[in-house]
Amino acid sequence: MSIVVEALGELLNFPETILSSPRTNDHGSHLHRGGAAAAMPADIIDAAKEYTFYVDVPGLSKSDIQVTVEEENTLVIKSNGKRKREDREEEGCKYIRLERRPPPQKLTRKFRLPENCNVSAVTAKCENGVLTVVVEKLPPPPKPKTVQVTIS
Amino acid sequence: MSIVVEALGELLNFPETILSSPRTNDHGSHLHRGGAAAAMPADIIDAAKEYTFYVDVPGLSKSDIQVTVEEENTLVIKSNGKRKREDREEEGCKYIRLERRPPPQKLTRKFRLPENCNVSAVTAKCENGVLTVVVEKLPPPPKPKTVQVTIS
DSSP states (O other), X not given: OOHHHHHHHXXXXXXXXXXXXXXXXXXXXXXXXXXXXXXXXXXXXXXXXXXXXXXXXXXXXXXXXXXXXXXXXXXXXXXXXXXXOOOOOSTTOEEEEEOXXXXXXXXXXXXXXXXXXXXXXXXXXXXXXXXXXXXXXOOOXXXXXXXXXXXX | OOHHHHHHXXXXXOOEEOSSOTTOOTTSOOOOOOHHHHHSOEEEEEOSSEEXXXXXXXXXXXXXXXXXEETTTEEEEEEOSOOOOOOOOSTTOEEXXXXXXXXXXXXXXXXXXXXXXXXXXXXXXXXXXXXXXEEEEOOOOOOOOOOOOOOO
């Protein structure tokens, strides 16, 4: 998927694929990206029994965030826009430094979950500005039995 | 101050000047920077009665952060390194996405406060991964009186 298609997908709010994504960086360094991903950057861990999403949402509390599973396999994380850059309207009041990421305002990130996810076993918590979402994996399907046939 | 001098200053942990800093962006957009500033990015507001620092520290709680004023005029913000990227040592466990900033580990940011700061009136709070530090300003010195002398 090219950068343009990827950007278009984000614009149209298509779910992102979490596996084999071109955005994945195998070398352990983090990525700088635009849009919703910049405002709500996510790390995703693929473990034996679950996928874990860690999303930075500094300034947002539990009540500012909504986590749902839509269309059977799409994890949707919404921020309700309560976090705003602190507006100060006083006279002579100005920002003399701006290093923080732009605040997430009514942003949505969608992740298409792999087939092996148990979407009825999703848990989420929000603590110190980090949202953690755990999606359990379904047990792997039993391996087809191999029946040894004795050749007479 | 050139980029090299600035980088060297950060390396040697010199306090940063908050006023007339080359890092300040007057156009309202945020800056991507390296080192401590990337891990603990700060916005600073200059208001009539105080300076307010907003520092993103997602994943850190109040007890993970120390705020002090050193050498009379240097605001020091330390993270004690408790936030680590979530290490998972299980077999077959891997990061499939890494978008978040590298976590602050035993990082220190120092800001040289302007002369008009009342360093005995500094307050700080940490909520939802955002540290807010308010430094009150001293009242401006009284203007020298102008005595009108009548010319006879």
